[in-house]
Amino acid sequence: MTTQTNTWAEHALEALADAGYRRGGARTAVVEALAEHDCAVTALDLDDELRRRRPPVGRASVYRALEQLEQLGLVQRIEVCRGTAGFERVDPTGHHHHHAICRDCGRMVPFEDPKLERALEQVAGTMSFDVTEHDVVLRGLCDRCAD
Template structure:
């Protein structure tokens, strides 16, 4: 449940500029949208949101922007078991979190846990290979859904919150 970090957008612009990237309208729109968002967005969400704001951006440009941002570690790509990938700003400080997805309503929530991080760090050392990154995804039933539908059949299509 990361509160959107207002400085992330600036930071992202700076990093790209220092890396010699020119400043183009499309990428800026994507960065600004991500900076204002608390939750992970899919490429599709981004396209829709920008179009709704009257700032339509070509699909290719959105994917290009996301690729560059991932490359510089400015955003993180999430696979949440849905068809599309989601993207969310990465905290410059290296502090990161993981996600729980509700199997009933598709609600995506974030959490962080030092014990889990510590366990993974130790594990990496034990495996004897260098671990750059890791993902943890928990699947369960959120409290609202647990109360609402005790034994419902899980829906095939989850909706993003």
């Protein structure tokens, strides 16, 4: 409910409209739900949240909306672990963070680092590859799980 998330939700709905998508209750619900989360959520978690709404949102719609949002660059998909994807809103300013994930409890801690970003951009520049996004995950034990 911060200014930030409202901005993102509005931005996203506008971008969807601009891209020619019609207004739809399910998709809007997905956007609203994503706006509430400051870090990555799995599709199934969103599905759980949204299934309870009246009217309830179907699983297919959740996945569909996420895919469309990803296409438009409004949402980034992150491989969280063992074949489950996390989704997280993309700040229109390009500002973003990465994640450290605990291999014991699965807890996800976001972090950001300008030097890392710079290094990533530089590498991307040297490749014969049109890099549009990157995905950095640190894995290990979080402070709670470390003995």
